[in-house]
Amino acid sequence: MSGSFGDPSVFLVRVLFELVAFVAFARYFLQLFRANFYNPVTQAIVKITDPVLNPLRTVIKPVGRHDLAALVFGVVMVALMVWAITAMQGVGMTGTGVFIGTVYFTFLTVTNLFFWTVLLRAVASWLGNDRSPGVAFLADLTDPVVDPIRRVLPPIGGIDLSPLAVLLIIQVAQMVVGNLLMG
Template identity: 35%
Template sequence: MANQSALGFLIDTVFNLYLMVVLLRIWMQLVKADFYNPLSQFVVKLTHPVVGPLRRVIPPLGNVDTASVLFAYVIACAKVALLLTVSGYAPDVQVIVVGAGITLLKQIFSMLFWILVIRAILSWVSQGYNPIEAALHQLTEPMLAPIRRVIPSIGGLDLSVVILLIGLQFLQVLIFQ
């Protein structure tokens, strides 16, 4: 039983990390992040071996790279199927399909949370230009700018990240309750 838990943890961690990279690729394309940023290059190099050939077959829908979205969904399906198998359950197609959707939503919320936290911490300690901070700025600014228009900085403190984090946590509780 302990070996199954350890294996389940390993499968969960590896799939979640790679799924975050694929979701980050989708997000970076949506916000048109700088392609030459080192973080962007890292994400593209990790995902291109699969997404590149898929893009030749699956066309994008507007700004959405459907090949990357499909790849993320397939990764989530594989994760759910493997976790079910390791836990001793027979993989059921319906459970895998629904579980993959839930997995994707949870990963999106988790990724948003951590990127906002990392951006907030970097804003306190960073001095000068930092390419990672620039990429995180490009990713989060479309969500933070509308909040700043409603609630400006108070005494030099930007509360938009805190407000967005609270809003995301509220949505997560509302959806997964």
């Protein structure tokens, strides 16, 4: 019996696949942004992802700072999520449908990664806990995204509005891409 609140099994499948993809994409961006790999949070992500990524790297070689194995693994997790959810809902999808769904949900997962890390970093800055490994991890992921906006939008009265601007840009981008791909 399905109600207006959705299917809990579909929700759990989506959360599990997105969590794995989130970690894979975080690993990709940590390498791309040259994060501090001595940070305990970053080391935990490395230890979690290495058993899958090291064998993949024998086939999918890194290109410069781009850890393509992490990127491909994240996209594959999203594709499996799209396929699993459509199968669970009994919806027949063509290869093109799965491809478009994968592109859309990969975009959503990556932008949600940045949305949540920017939001958490902003909240942590309000609490004044800028020295913890967790906040340093968030800084490693968010600074390369927020700093260009910060250069254009300097703090006003000691308040940094650049994280808010990034959050708005992410939301608008999600709407635009969603309308283009899924509309």
